[in-house]
Amino acid sequence: MISESILEGERVRLRPTEERDLPRFVEWLADRDVTRWLAAMGDPPTLEDEREWYERRREDPESVMWSIETLDGRLAGNVELRLAPRAKRAEMGIAIQDKVRGWCSATPSRISNLTAWS
Numbered sequence: 001m002i003s004e005s006i007l008e009g010e011r012v013r014l015r016p017t018e019e020r021d022l023p024r025f026v027e028w029l030a031d032r033d034v035t036r037w038l039a040a041m042g043d044p045p046t047l048e049d050e051r052e053w054y055e056r057r058r059e060d061p062e063s064v065m066w067s068i069e070t071l072d073g074r075l076a077g078n079v080e081l082r083l084a085p086r087a088k089r090a091e092m093g094i095a096i097q098d099k100v101r102g103w104c105s106a107t108p109s110r111i112s113n114l115t116a117w118s
Contacts, residue, residue, distance in 0.1 A: 001057070002065055016066065018067070077094065
């Protein structure tokens with residue numbers, strides 16, 4: 001599911017992922033510097049592939065997703081909480097596009113900003 005909550009910290013905002021984000025995701029996933037870290041990545045997705053992925057995420061009750069953006073509105077990545085209720089656990093996946101110039105490199109201190117809500 002796509003969360004309807006907006007969470008804002010000192011430097012970033014988590015907001016609902018929207019269809020308007022998909023062209024940027026396609027662009028990022030066409031960059032081999034990004035996809036080399038993704039274990040299950042084959043060929044880069046098309047915009048249609050991303051739309052199908054987006055619809056699956058919206059319908060999945062065991063997945064909660066947000067887009068990450070800087071406070072000035074630059075899309076910087078996404079975060080997904082994958083729930084496993086039967087196993088009583090959850091996993092979090094964070095994808096940060098480090099080519100958002102001047103702000104976002106995936107250092108531990110930058111990632112900690114995601115959870116330092118104001």
